[in-house]
Amino acid sequence: MPIETDIPQLDHWLLPSLGIWVIALAGLAILLFLLGWVWALLHGGVIGAPRLFRPVTRRFLSRTWAAIADLIFISPRRVGALAWLGIKEAIRRRVIIVFVVFLATLLMAGWFLDPASDNPVKLYLNFVMGTSDYLILLLILLVTVFSLPTDIQKKTIYTVLTKPVRPSEIILGRVLGFTLVGTVLVVGMGLISYAFVVRGLAHTHQIDTSTLRPLGDPVPQPDGSTKTMQQGWTTKVNGHRHRVFIDLQGHARLEMEQGHTHLAQADASQEGGFVLGGPEGLLTARVAKYGNLVFRDRNGFDEVKGISVGDEWTYRSYIEGGSEAAAIWTFSGLNQAELAGDSVPVEMSIGVFRTHKGDMKRGILGSLAVRNPDTGLLVELEVFESKEFSILQLQIPKKIERFAAARFVQRRTRSPDGSVTFSPQQPPASDPAKQKAFDLFRDLVTKDGRLEVWLQCLEGGQYFGMAKPDLYLRVGEGTFFTNLMKGYAGTWCQMVLVIVFGVTLSTFLSAPVAMVATLGILVGGLAHTFLTQVAVGQIFEGVETPYQAGPIESLVRLVTQIGVMEEMPESVAFHVMRAVDTGFRLWLESMSYAIPPLSQMSFAQFVMNGYDVSGELLLIDLLRVLGYFVPVFFLGHFFLKSREVAA
Amino acid sequence: MTWRQVFLRKIGYLAGIAVLLGLLAWLGTPPAPSLDREKSSPGGLLAQVRDKAGLTPSQLGELDPGGEAVQLATLGMRGVAIHILWTKAEDYKKKKDWTNLSAALEQMAKLEPHFITVWRHQGWNLSYNVSVEFDDYRERFRWILRGIQFLKTGIRYNQREPVLYGDVGWFYSQKIGRADESALFRRLFLDPNDPYEIHGGRPPRDNWLVGKDWYAAAEKLVDEGEVLRTTPLVFFSHRPMCQMNYADAIEKEGTFGDAAIRAWQTSLHEFRDEFGHRELPSGYKFAPFIRMEEEEQIRREIDELAQQIDAMQPGLREEMLAERRTDLTPEELAAVTTPAEQRTPLQREIAAAMQLTKLRMTHEQVARRIRDPEKRKQALALAKKAVELERTADAIAHNRNIINYTYWRRHAEVEQTPEAVAARELMYRSEEAYHRNDHITAQELFYQAARQWREVLDKNPDLQYDDYVVNDLAEFINRYMKILDQLDTVFPEDFALQSVVRRFVRNLAAHESLTRLMKQARQAVEKQDYAAARRDLEEAFQEWSNVLDRAKSLKLLSDRETAREIMDTTALYDQVLQALNDTFPGQMAVADVIRIQIAQSPQMKRTKQDMAQANYILLQGTGPAQLQNARKLFEDALPLAAEILKQYPHLMRLSERKTVQELAELHENYRRLLDTLQEALPENYPLREFADKVIPKLLQRQSSSTTGTGSGS
Incomplete structure (x- = not known):
């Protein structure tokens, strides 16, 4: 199965995110500065004696500068020493216990994890990654929030504060120390998970000779004898068995089952005459290149979305068969050197929706075409038969000699005023239909490396459904181990954010309150998508409803039994309710920006579905960590500094 | 508070704790079974009650240490966990994440192994809702089996729960045997290699029989005393119905002869002799338990009692009936006096209503009118008994209706006869020949099948009045229309199932309404109110169009009598149009029936043949000999054409354009031939009136319709 979330692209993500970040940071800095200033003025008795305004302001400015200087002149040596202190504290708090819990959970997992499931890899990885994620995050949360408050409470902090140490160094040291301990935990759990999954899924079969039957007619051999192909089954292991084909040369081939097959080697000493290897293709890390998806409607106009076939889950959009409708993926940055081999594999997993039974014995027919976005040349490569919930691989040859049709196709866009724009404007001088062969990179990929892949459904009254990640170019293959570790890198990033928030909140809150606050951030971060949906009043994806998901409205609707699709009677109370709810939602919206999107930082979906976690995604995660670290660290520094002064 | 008070309060707390703990021990001590009977203990009160009610886990089904451990691990939050898992399962289903859905179901089952609803609901979910999400029928089949497997796991933990067994039976039988893809599913189910490992190494067995x-x-289990959490009547009918469906399915797939007869015989035995004699709750307090087969016996007893009452004062009942009939309106009287099988649907309703109202006569009423007091007393006692029996019989009849008992029993009785099996075989072979594109054989086999059905109907005349049978056969006849369509022919005049088509048509509401409209139209014609007659007739044609939609085979004259009725309507309409000096409108729904009727007449067949020959000769060349030969053929055809016009005078008012066009073509070709020979049309030209009056109208209509289309586009 492909990934079922929108995958961010660095070039699309970076600039808008950076813009918001800079504005938010500047706003925060100015706000803090002003608040500090006002507080200093009030505290300095300026109201009673206005003449003190200047000296108080000067003192405030000098102190602010000193605080900023503290931030800038951090001593790595002291930070290192404090980090070591943090490590020792974490070890003293027996963080190692988490391994015991993890191992015990894995032992119990055998009762639930069914290796006979359709997709055991997904099941196993979902479990191990989910469990380790929660365990690490909860443990690290407890360790971090209790650390500073306990020190302050027990006054042990003075052993540090009496030394020439800056608050920023204390925070950074703790963060660094806990991060180092957490890293060891993450790596350890990653290694245990790897061993658990590989061992849990390792299996082999034997060819069950009693099931072997001749396939087809006997074929005469040069020596006068005859041979027949055979087909049969392997023995059943882990709840599945494979169909076996033995050809005339005596080579055995096993059909895919549960997403894997086994290699067969002839071995006369074995029962059945073959020895079968371990599972092949089970633990994969496909390197995929994704494109941007747009739709073409039945009249040939570009649309952002396709048709809804009434599915409750609006993730996929559908295109109508037997019409001009198409799904168009535009890939960019393609170059010949990056794509080795004679052809570019394209993999897809599309939904099928039938409005009539059609031929039930086979799938729905579709066609795959490639188009040059600049010249409008479109080459129909092949017709394929759909198969839902599995990955179908087709090839785009670099030298296209066999194809169904070639023609010039313009993309049409209708603007809101009704005017139509065509792309490209001019048809080519020569008729593409007369051309006998095409070169993928010369004729179809543009100079800046763009290529369109068109998918159409060929049968009238039937529909294909797709979302952006459903079709991609398979540009390589990574190793499962590396990919699993990259998956754990996502967990690591989440963990660092929890540490940063935990340490910072504990600088000015008591331990239990800091724990609750960090837990709130953790839960909010893991449910970030839902939080954002509630904040913008779109709780039902793709459904038009008068319900705006505010707390008061929800309560009123619950009590008065007015359904979410029903309009509420307008009155003064209604408007007051809406206004209050809007206030709540605005607050929630600002919170949704402040709370880190932890759910989006996990790579579990990629790893368990067998997709490589790209460097781009890792970089986005690291930038997110850095983006939150900087302001939260500043805040922590100022809080601790003010607290120290107050003490 | 003094020290002493504190001490006493603590003692009080301790005593309270001790009492509560003691109570808890008394209630909740677990049983301690031992081989040595003296050492074994039945446990506390709760354990004993559980044991008595058969609710201990070991009595319910297999024990699962893993599941128990997980239940304990939830620390009493099992309900919450189940709720979360259920919501998650729904979400996984919505998002088509089948791997996680299966895992969530597995976890639910571990947490609540004795919660029957979980097994039933989610088993259904897998077999019915998840399976259809797949486009590939093999995948669908696999998920149906998954649902069944899930239920079977449920049975392992709940070995004495009849509904779970019933659900497995339903999925095996109905889901596989009744789906749109049932033919494909059954093939997978009966695959000798058993790739889905359904039969556990044994030879494949039919899904209906496995369900059974x-x-x-x-x-x-129910017979052994387990509680049945569903309607017993419907539940117990499933097993014999599986056998019935099995017999039906094997015939559909081409198994006939002794095997089919045996299958139907078993069906009848299981349905009538076993299910029919099973004691079932009726839902009525006065007769809490009934047996399906007892209705006839009870009705006979009631009849005997009625006869005894009647014997006390002969003629009294008829006398009373006659009195009541005087209260009926003429329409009601007609409905009541028409023999049951000849009643129209409306008459059937009226007659039934009259039996319950104006004509309702209880045995008690009859008994009360007996003059002799002694006899009256006896008769009243008999009447009381009869009323009681009647109530029981009605209760049985009501329950029978719920499951259509009488129909299925009769169905099994008839289908097991060698004639019915032979008829089914012929139907099957005809269909097979059709798929081989051997349409001639298909047609022949179809007619044989129809004759065979006739034989079955003749032997079982009551079936002709059974709406289910009539509908079934009408559907069969409609299906075979495609063969006739391919061969460009119509049903023969002696088609054996014409009466079935007629019965089917007469049962349609549209037919009833058109009969009324025809009656009104005739009355209007008599009164010379042609405008009203025209309105009624046009409405009647609309109803005919509805009839033809349901009984498509009528277009190919599957029942000549009904086809004649259509012609009668046309003739009456023609009469009205003649009076109004108008022609038929274009696009009449019944035009096809009129055209085919005329095309099937020997005159029209001959006319067309002559015309075709003449045209062919003229195509070869226009020498004198050829012109003479063609002329002779045309002159042979012309009187026949005139005869057609005389037989179907409505053609003069363009009742059927295509036929009129063909005749106009005949006239035109003949006229051109005479032009070539430089001759005029003869004095006694048979088509003169047609040429002078009808052809100009036809041309006019054609040109106006062309212009109309042109302006429209």
């Missing part, structure tokens, strides 16, 4: 076995297991 599971129902039998469920029935056994």
Whole structure:
């Protein structure tokens, strides 16, 4: 199965995110500065004696500068020493216990994890990654929030504060120390998970000779004898068995089952005459290149979305068969050197929706075409038969000699005023239909490396459904181990954010309150998508409803039994309710920006579905960590500094 | 508070704790079974009650240490966990994440192994809702089996729960045997290699029979005293119905002869002799338990009692009936006096209503009118008994209706006869020949099948009045229309199932309404109110169009009598149009029937043949000999054409354009031939009136319709 979330692209993500970040940071800095200033003025008795305004302001400015200087002149040596202190504290708090819990959970997992499931890899990885994620995050949360408050409470902090140490160094040291301990935990759990999954899924079969039957007619051999192909089954292991084909040369081939097959080697000493290897293709890390998806409607106009076939889950959009409708993926940055081999594999997993039974014995027919976005040349490569919930691989040859049709196709866009724009404007001088062969990179990929892949459904009254990640170019293959570790890198990033928030909140809150606050951030971060949906009043994806998901409205609707699709009677109370709810939602919206999107930082979906976690995604995660670290660290520094002064 | 008070309060707390703990021990001590009877203990009160009610986990089904451990691990939050898992399962289903859905179901089952609803609901979910999400029928089949497997796991933990066994039976039988893809599913189910490992190494067994076995297991549990959490009537009918469906399915797939007869015989035995004699709750307090087969016996007893009452004062009942009939309106009287099988649907309703109202006569009423007091007393006692029996019989009849008992019993009785099996075989072979594109054989076999059905109907005349049978056969006849269409022919005049088509048509509401409209139209014609007659007739044609939609075979004259009725309507309409000096409108729904009727007449066949020959000769060349030969053929055809016009005078008012066009073509070709020979049309030209009056109208209509289309586009 492909990934079922929108995958961010660095070039699309970076600039808008950076813009918001800079504005938010500047706003925060100015706000803090002003608040500090006002507080200093009030505290300095300026109201009673206005003449003190200047000296108080000067003192405030000098102190602010000193605080900023503290931030800038951090001593790595002291930070290192404090980090070591943090490590020792974490070890003293027996963080190692988490391994015991993890191992015990894995032992119990055998009762639930069914290796006979359709997709055991997904099941196993979902479990191990989910469990380790929660365990690490909860443990690290407890360790971090209790650390500073306990020190302050027990006054042990003075052993540090009496030394020439800056608050920023204390925070950074703790963060660094806990991060180092957490890293060891993450790596350890990653290694245990790897061993658990590989061992849990390792299996082999034997060819069950009693099931072997001749396939087809006997074929005469040069020596006068005859041979027949055979087909049969392997023995059943882990709840599945494979169909076996033995050809005339005596080579055995096993059909895919549960997403894997086994290699067969002839071995006369074995029962059945073959020895079968371990599972092949089970633990994969496909390197995929994704494109941007747009739709073409039945009249040939570009649309952002396709048709809804009434599915409750609006993730996929559908295109109508037997019409001009198409799904168009535009890939960019393609170059010949990056794509080795004679052809570019394209993999897809599309939904099928039938409005009539059609031929039930086979799938729905579709066609795959490639188009040059600049010249409008479109080459129909092949017709394929759909198969839902599995990955179908087709090839785009670099030298296209066999194809169904070639023609010039313009993309049409209708603007809101009704005017139509065509792309490209001019048809080519020569008729593409007369051309006998095409070169993928010369004729179809543009100079800046763009290529369109068109998918159409060929049968009238039937529909294909797709979302952006459903079709991609398979540009390589990574190793499962590396990919699993990259998956754990996502967990690591989440963990660092929890540490940063935990340490910072504990600088000015008591331990239990800091724990609750960090837990709130953790839960909010893991449910970030839902939080954002509630904040913008779109709780039902793709459904038009008068319900705006505010707390008061929800309560009123619950009590008065007015359904979410029903309009509420307008009155003064209604408007007051809406206004209050809007206030709540605005607050929630600002919170949704402040709370880190932890759910989006996990790579579990990629790893368990067998997709490589790209460097781009890792970089986005690291930038997110850095983006939150900087302001939260500043805040922590100022809080601790003010607290120290107050003490 | 003094020290002493504190001490006493603590003592009080301790005593309270001790009492509560003691109570808890008394209630909740677990049983301690031992081989040594003296050492074994039945446990506390709760354990004993559980044991008595058969609710200990070991009595319910297999024990699962893993599941127990997980239940304990939830620390009493099992309900919450189940709720979360259920919501998650729904979400996984919505997002088509089948791997996680299966895992969530597995976890739910571990947490609540004795919660029957979980097994039933989610088993259904897998087999019915998840399976259809797949486009590939093999995948669908696999998920149906998954649902069944899930239920079977449920049975492992709840070995004495009849509904779970019943559900497995239902999925095996109905889901596989009744789906749109049932033919494909059954092929997978019966695959000798058993790739889905359904039959556990044994030879494949039909899905209906496998379903039946599971129902039998469920029935056994109920008979042993287990509680049945569903309607017993419907539940117990499933097993014999599986056998019935099995017999039906094997015939559909081409198994006939002794095997089919045996299958139907078993069906009848299981349905009538076993299910029919099973004691079932009726839902009525006055007769809490009934047997399906007892209705006839009870009705006979009631009849005997009625006869005894009647014998006390002969003629009294008829006298009373006659009195009541005087209260009926003429329409009601007609409905009541028409023999039951000849009543129209409306008459059937009226007659039934009259039996319950104006004509209702209880045995008690009859008894009360007996003059002799002694006899009256006896008769009243008999009447009381009869009323009681009648109520029981009605209760049985009501329950029978719920499951259509009488129809299925009769169905099994008839289908097991060698004639019916032979008829089914012929139908099957005809269909097979059609798929081989051997349409001639298909047609022949179809007619044989129809004759065979006739034989079955003649032997079982009551079937002709059975709406189910009539509908079934009408559908069969409609299906075979495609063969006739391919061969460009119509049903023969002696088609054996014409009466079935007629019965089917007469049962349609549209037919009833058109009969009324025809009657009104005739009356209007008599009164010379042609405008009203025209309105009624046009409405009648609309109803005919509805009839033809349902009984498509009529277009190919599957029942000549009904086809004649259409012609009668046309003739009356023609009469009205003649009076109004108008022609038929274009696009009449019944035009096809009129055209085919005329095309099937020997005159029209001959005319067309002559015309075709003449045209062919003229195509070869226009020498004198050829012109003469063609002329002779045309002159042979012309009187026949005139005869057609005389037989179907409505053609003069363009009742059927295509036929009129063909005749106009005949006239035109003949006229051109005479032009070539430089001759005029003869004095006694048979088509003169047609040429002078009808052809100009036809041309006019054609040109106006062309212009109309042109301006429209």
